[in-house]
Amino acid sequence: MLNLACGFADRGFRVDLVLASAEGPYLPMVPPSVRVVDLKCRRVVRTLRPLGAYLRRERPASLLAALNHANVMAMAAARTPGVRTRTVISIHNNLGKEMEVPSTARERTVPWLLGRLYRWADAIVAVSEGVADDLAHRTGIPRHRIDVIYNPVLMPGLLPAASAQPPHPWFEDASCPIVLGVGRLTHQKNFPALVDAFALVRRDRAARLVILGEGPERPVIEARIRRHGLDDSVALPGFVDNPYAYMARAGVLALSSHWEGLPTVLIESLAVGTPVVSTDCPSGPREILRDGTLGTLVPTGDLSALASAIARTLANGRISPPVEALRPFTPEVVLDQYQRVFEQSA
Numbered sequence: 001m002l003n004l005a006c007g008f009a010d011r012g013f014r015v016d017l018v019l020a021s022a023e024g025p026y027l028p029m030v031p032p033s034v035r036v037v038d039l040k041c042r043r044v045v046r047t048l049r050p051l052g053a054y055l056r057r058e059r060p061a062s063l064l065a066a067l068n069h070a071n072v073m074a075m076a077a078a079r080t081p082g083v084r085t086r087t088v089i090s091i092h093n094n095l096g097k098e099m100e101v102p103s104t105a106r107e108r109t110v111p112w113l114l115g116r117l118y119r120w121a122d123a124i125v126a127v128s129e130g131v132a133d134d135l136a137h138r139t140g141i142p143r144h145r146i147d148v149i150y151n152p153v154l155m156p157g158l159l160p161a162a163s164a165q166p167p168h169p170w171f172e173d174a175s176c177p178i179v180l181g182v183g184r185l186t187h188q189k190n191f192p193a194l195v196d197a198f199a200l201v202r203r204d205r206a207a208r209l210v211i212l213g214e215g216p217e218r219p220v221i222e223a224r225i226r227r228h229g230l231d232d233s234v235a236l237p238g239f240v241d242n243p244y245a246y247m248a249r250a251g252v253l254a255l256s257s258h259w260e261g262l263p264t265v266l267i268e269s270l271a272v273g274t275p276v277v278s279t280d281c282p283s284g285p286r287e288i289l290r291d292g293t294l295g296t297l298v299p300t301g302d303l304s305a306l307a308s309a310i311a312r313t314l315a316n317g318r319i320s321p322p323v324e325a326l327r328p329f330t331p332e333v334v335l336d337q338y339q340r341v342f343e344q345s346a
């Protein structure tokens with residue numbers, strides 16, 4: 001969303017980044033050309049009134065919402081009296097898989113709400129074909145009503161950022177390759193499985209594992225590291241401002257997720273020439289990797305296959321994916337697609 005905001009601001013549009021609460025590690029990265037509007041709500045479900053007031057006051061031409069709860073609030077706010085804003089909702093994850101995880105009764109109503117409220121949205125965007133198909137199946141939204149637009153992952157600053165030296169000392173030792181994982185430490189990303197697979201890799205060769213990100217599963221992952229006796233070869237540096245520098249110097253990027261929407265780390269790694277291994281989870285990896293031609297896909301939950309693929313990939317070295325394979329993820333392409341959606345008549 002930050003990339004989209006910056007991209008449209010660069011095109012001369014007035015852009016507001018409307019946040020339930022203006023906080024988080026990405027906030028300092030918002031440029032002066034993008035105005036931050038803080039609704040000062042601790043929870044997204046409490047944003048209905050302040051968001052409606054914002055829409056009546058500012059009268060933006062279009063509103064783009066992201067993530068399920070924000071989508072529901074956006075559609076409701078757009079229907080309040082005095083609001084005449086074209087409303088576009090975007091779906092960034094596999095809804096069916098999200099709902100399989102134990103959750104509150106309120107969260108389990110999200111598919112029902114989206115299915116009932118979709119008619120209030122002027123347009124619906126999914127970040128991958130798999131996400132679009134799943135959304136239509138779970139909510140009853142006609143598939144033809146859902147546009148697929150990939151995320152604008154390959155921003156101009158990516159390659160310059162990748163040229164920096166990572167601050168972690170392991171990246172100075174070229175003799176011991178690094179397996180890299182990147183993402184929030186949550187159940188979805190299944191990093192304990194990556195630790196298990198890495199333990200199998202270490203039986204046959206020297207390697208190290210670095211997992212970038214922070215989240216509630218950190219204690220679970222740390223316990224798994226201790227169980228395998230890998231404290232000296234697995235590092236959890238937490239959230240980092242420049243993951244691209246780590247990607248560019250890793251031997252392989254491994255994605256072990258249970259599910260995804262459009263895993264941007266795969267795209268970013270391909271862009272900097274780092275080979276990738278990914279679970280063939282719904283949704284996104286198969287689309288990004290073009291059925292396995294740009295990277296290795298393994299069955300979800302198959303630790304042996306994940307470990308074998310990581311070991312093989314470490315032995316194969318750097319890659320050079322074709323430029324045309326990455327073009328759909330460039331801001332020029334993505335911004336054009338969103339602009340067409342914004343400018344369509346309701």
